[in-house]
Amino acid sequence: MIKARGISKYHGRVQVLADVDVTLAAGRSLGLLGTNGAGRTTLLNILATLVRPTSGHLDIDGTDALRYPFRVRPDLGFVPQVPAFHGDMTVGELLEFAAAMRVPAPGKAGPPVHTEPVCDGLDRAMPLSALSAGSGQKVALAAALARGPRLLLLDEPLSHLDPMAASRVHGVLRDFHAQGGTVVMACNRAADVEALCDEVAFFHRGRLLRTTEIGRSGLDIGAVFQSLVQEDSLVREDHRPGRAGRDR
Amino acid sequence: MLRIAANELRSLARDRAVRAVVAGYLFALLAASLVHMAGFLSAGESQAAQVGDLLLQRITSTQLVFLAALTPWLVLRLRHGGSTRDLVPEPAAMAVAPWQAVLGTLSALTACLFALLSASLPVLSMIRLFGATTYREIAWSLADALLLLLVLVVLVLGLRLNSRSRAASWAFSYVALGAVALGWHNAFSSMDRASSSMFLLLSLSFLALLLLVSANWSLRYPRIGR
Numbered sequence: 001m002i003k004a005r006g007i008s009k010y011h012g013r014v015q016v017l018a019d020v021d022v023t024l025a026a027g028r029s030l031g032l033l034g035t036n037g038a039g040r041t042t043l044l045n046i047l048a049t050l051v052r053p054t055s056g057h058l059d060i061d062g063t064d065a066l067r068y069p070f071r072v073r074p075d076l077g078f079v080p081q082v083p084a085f086h087g088d089m090t091v092g093e094l095l096e097f098a099a100a101m102r103v104p105a106p107g108k109a110g111p112p113v114h115t116e117p118v119c120d121g122l123d124r125a126m127p128l129s130a131l132s133a134g135s136g137q138k139v140a141l142a143a144a145l146a147r148g149p150r151l152l153l154l155d156e157p158l159s160h161l162d163p164m165a166a167s168r169v170h171g172v173l174r175d176f177h178a179q180g181g182t183v184v185m186a187c188n189r190a191a192d193v194e195a196l197c198d199e200v201a202f203f204h205r206g207r208l209l210r211t212t213e214i215g216r217s218g219l220d221i222g223a224v225f226q227s228l229v230q231e232d233s234l235v236r237e238d239h240r241p242g243r244a245g246r247d248r
Numbered sequence: 249m250l251r252i253a254a255n256e257l258r259s260l261a262r263d264r265a266v267r268a269v270v271a272g273y274l275f276a277l278l279a280a281s282l283v284h285m286a287g288f289l290s291a292g293e294s295q296a297a298q299v300g301d302l303l304l305q306r307i308t309s310t311q312l313v314f315l316a317a318l319t320p321w322l323v324l325r326l327r328h329g330g331s332t333r334d335l336v337p338e339p340a341a342m343a344v345a346p347w348q349a350v351l352g353t354l355s356a357l358t359a360c361l362f363a364l365l366s367a368s369l370p371v372l373s374m375i376r377l378f379g380a381t382t383y384r385e386i387a388w389s390l391a392d393a394l395l396l397l398l399v400l401v402v403l404v405l406g407l408r409l410n411s412r413s414r415a416a417s418w419a420f421s422y423v424a425l426g427a428v429a430l431g432w433h434n435a436f437s438s439m440d441r442a443s444s445s446m447f448l449l450l451s452l453s454f455l456a457l458l459l460l461v462s463a464n465w466s467l468r469y470p471r472i473g474r
Contacts, residue, residue, distance in 0.1 A: 048342075050469055069468065070345045078342060088259050094339070100251045101343035143339050 001026040001151060001182045002047065007056035009042050016042050017053070020208045022201065026061075026150070029183035031193030031214075033225055034203030040186040041081060041155050043203075047184060048078040048153050060151070075110070077149030081156050083140035087129025091122055091139055098143035110150040111179030115142040117168040134160035141169065145176065152176060154185035158192055170195060190222040204232045252340055252352025253359070256326060260360060266325060273314055274367055280310045281371040288378070304372065304381045308389040311368050312396065315361065316429065319397055320421035323357065323404040324414070346467035347460040350405065354456065357401050358394075365390050365397075388445070395448040400428050402455040409459075409466040 002024040009017040017039040024030050032040040045051035046058065049069035058065040060072045085094065095115075119142045122135055131139060137160050144152065152173075158166045173196055177183055187193050193200050194214060202209040202225050209228045212219065260266050284306045340349050372386045403424040404417075411417040435444045 052469060070464075073342045074344075076342055086259065088262050089255075093255075093258075097251060097255055098339035101339045147339055147343055149342075 001028075001061055002184070003057075003059040004043075004047065005057045005059075007043065007046060007053045007058065009039070009046065009051070010054045016206050017046075018206045020056075022047075022208070022211075024182065024184065024199070026182050027177075027180045028199065029177050029185070029197045030211075031197035031200045032184065032186040032203060033188075033190060033193055033200055033221065034186075035205070035229060037205075038203035039206040040203055044078075044153050044155050044184065044186055048076055049073055050078070074147075075150045077110075077144030077147060077152045079137070079140045079144050079152075079154045079157050081159070082133070083136050085128035085131075085136065085139075087127060089128050090124065091119065091126050091128065091131070092124030094128060094139060094143055095119070095124070095146055098146040102146070102148045110148045111176055111181045112148070113145050113172060113176045113179065113181070115145045115172065118142040118145070118172050120165075120168060132160075134162060134165060137161060138165060138169070141172075145172070149181075151182045151184070154183065156186055156188060159188065190225065194221055202228050204229050205236070207232070249344070249348050249352045249355065252344075252349055253355040256353050256356035257359060260322070260326065260356070263325065266322070269318065269321070270364070273318060273364065276314060277311055277367060278371075280314075281307050281368065284310070285371070285374070288375075303375050304385060304389060307368060307371060307375070308393055311365065312393045315364055315393070315397055316400060316425060318364075319361070319400050320404045320418075320425055322360070323401055324408060324417055324421060326353065326357075341467075341470040346463045346470070349467070350409070350460060350463040354401065354405065354459075357405075358398060361397050361401070362394060365394055388441070392445055392448065395445070395452055396428070396432055399448065399452050399455060400425060402452065402459050403428065406455075406459045406462065409463060 002022060004020065004022040007017055007020040007022070008015065016037075020039075020043060022030070022043070032043065034040050042051065046053050047060075047065075049058075049060075049065050049072060052066060056066075061075060063071050065072045089097070118138050122138065128136075128139065137157060141154070141157055154173075157173075158169060161169060170192075173183060173185075177196070183196070185193075185196065197214055199211055200214055200221055201211045209232055210224075212221075212224065214221070284303055288303050340352075368390075369386075372381075375381055376383060376386065404421040407420045407424060408417045411420060432448075435447055439447065
């Protein structure tokens with residue numbers, strides 16, 4: 001489903017992603033775990049074809065996504081960390097509009113998922129401009145699912161949710177994944193990645209440190225992440241310019 | 249595309265500022281029409297035919313001036329919540345190609361301007377009752393006005409999609425309005441009516457095609473989150 005090779009991204013002179021390789025088969029789910037500013041949001045934006053990488057190659061479902069972004073976008077559902085809505089629409093209108101934008105080809109539509117639990121308790125007549133951050137995340141996820149995508153790209157979808165809403169979103173994402181949907185999600189909590197993903201990719205300062213299967217018993221993701229970050233920090237410290245001179 | 253057009257029209261209809269400006273336009277149009285008609289009715293019998301010929305031209309010109317001033321504001325008012333490049337609603341940004349989204353917006357604006365132009369139909373129909381003009385003349389005048397306004401819409405939409413800031417969009421849009429007015433004046437003074445209508449139609453087709461092609465570049469990487 002996703003084959004990203006040598007993805008690098010510079011913002012000016014600052015490198016935010018360095019030579020990242022990601023491969024994910026259809027029907028699998030990948031969690032992106034990393035320190036703040038590790039480049040996970042940039043990677044998700046690149047996978048969603050909303051940002052062009054400085055270098056690298058991205059193949060989504062056999063299509064060169066950097067060359068033909070419009071061909072792959074209908075298959076993608078993207079939920080940004082802070083969704084930007086057109087405030088004059090209501091929740092119900094956005095969901096209806098998103099459903100009307102559903103991928104038309106019957107063979108290409110993603111798994112049918114009931115999105116009602118995501119928006120449970122939300123007034124459908126409420127204007128989008130009046131939503132809280134958590135409600136905005138729920139509506140953005142429901143709108144992304146309503147289009148029937150096959151690949152869901154989520155940037156910290158649970159960060160503003162209360163425990164009950166988070167539990168309902170967990171259920172909907174498991175349902176989507178169980179029906180063959182592919183998920184890539186950036187998370188700050190190792191427990192969410194453990195609960196929802198088949199694989200985890202650890203990021204630190206723009207580099208992909210390691211990708212690991214979660215199915216293996218006895219794997220403490222939090223501990224692995226901590227040790228990888230410490231190891232990477234030490235390696236970087238050793239390679240800092242002038243370091244060798246000071247050590248001497 | 250129709251969904252996007254319906255969405256844009258709903259957004260315009262909900263905007264209080266748009267409703268107030270449209271009400272002001274209708275009031276001004278009615279007042280201007282009455283002033284012109286009073287001149288026609290008070291003219292002597294010998295002058296009536298001459299004034300009647302000018303009446304349609306005067307009313308449609310006044311209406312065109314009002315709408316030409318209003319059009320850039322209306323285009324820039326669409327989806328006024330964020331940056332200049334947020335023309336595409338969020339679910340549509342992923343589901344359709346940019347040119348389709350822009351075509352939806354263009355369709356919404358065409359419907360809106362057609363409705364605003366049609367507001368003068370009752371007054372123009374009354375002029376016809378006085379024997380001053382024909383329905384063919386009325387339809388031709390309104391079609392010319394619509395084509396001219398659509399040329400302006402396409403230019404302003406193109407500027408909006410490619411401008412880096414809202415202030416630049418505003419400034420360039422009113423410069424475009426001046427250029428279109430000048431071009432229209434020159435075209436109509438040097439050509440016969442059929443030629444000038446054809447010139448407008450060809451200009452609109454060319455500019456609309458250019459807008460739709462350039463939209464794929466301008467909106468290639470749309471912003472759909474903060």
